[in-house]
Amino acid sequence: MKFVISSTELLSHLSAISRVISSKSTMPILDNFLFNIAGNELVITASDLETTLITNIELDNIEGEGIIAVPAKLITDTLKEFPEQPLTFQINSDNFGIEIFSDNGKFSIVGQSGEDYPELPIVDKESTTSVRLSQKVLCKGIEKTLFATADDELRPVMNGIFIELTGQYTSFVASDAHKLVRYRRSDAVSEYDSSFILPKKPAGLLRNLLPKQEDDIMLEFDEKNAIFTLTQFKVICRLVEGNYPSYSSVIPADNPNKMVIDRQAFHNTVKRVSVYSNQASNLIKFSIND
Secondary structure (H helix, E strand, O other): OEEEEEHHHHHHHHHHHHOOOOOOOOOHHHHEEEEEEEOOEEEEEEEOOOEEEEEEEEOOOEEOOEEEEEEHHHHHHHHHOOOOOEEEEEEOOOOOEEEEEOOOOEEEEEOEEHHHOOOOOOOOHHHOEEEEEOHHHHHHHHHHHHHHOOOOOOOHHHHEEEEEEOOOOEEEEEEOOOOEEEEEEOOOOOOOOEEEEEEHHHHHHHHHHHHHOOOOEEEEEOOOEEEEEOOOEEEEEEOOOOOOOOOHHHOOOOOOOOOOOOHHHHHHHHHHHHHHOOOOOOOOOOOOOO
């Protein structure tokens, strides 16, 4: 197999998906990227079994087809040292040797059989819910709620963002039992009412990828897995199992006390006085007068 690719373009894609690779993996094969060369496209996969990131790069100069596992850290660190230039990858399918030819030299890497890479999770087509969300809605929903998720081993349902899709709105909800955040958009609706709990890790990965996305995102999910399809990336994740607590009952329906305040001024004031708050409680007292 042989292909030519831009050094900076390849590094950009690898850096984006490398965040999913876990340093605590018990499967050595997951320390690798999976390169799949087919047609005029290079498809690269990174996974920790719970979350999988896939990116694709269109190429003009490809010879042969096949798959190979490439050491993630080694290939990424190597590419960081290259200025922008075309790189030629020549892969031996028999011994999994990888030779990288640059303007000034040749680098050799030993990969592994791509057949050893675990199969990707799939969604059940018969029970799949599909919805198209705008980049702004999904990105803003994650940004507004991710910070409020919990780290609770006893209640794993609290360790993610509860996404609720209805014919009237789409809600993003997160809580750590001390604070609760609900972000609701009436301009994003679904044909069928459905919901799922998005784990914290893939939510963070999506938060990093979405700002570079312009087109809508296709979301497909069943009871176990969800797939977010972006223009150049695909995020596949295992969902948090269980029922999210009834958060609506916690939000006061008819609160007699209401106040409208300048957001930035309020933020700056709280930030200044928080320096003097008790580090154990982090409490700040508000005194409100007419």
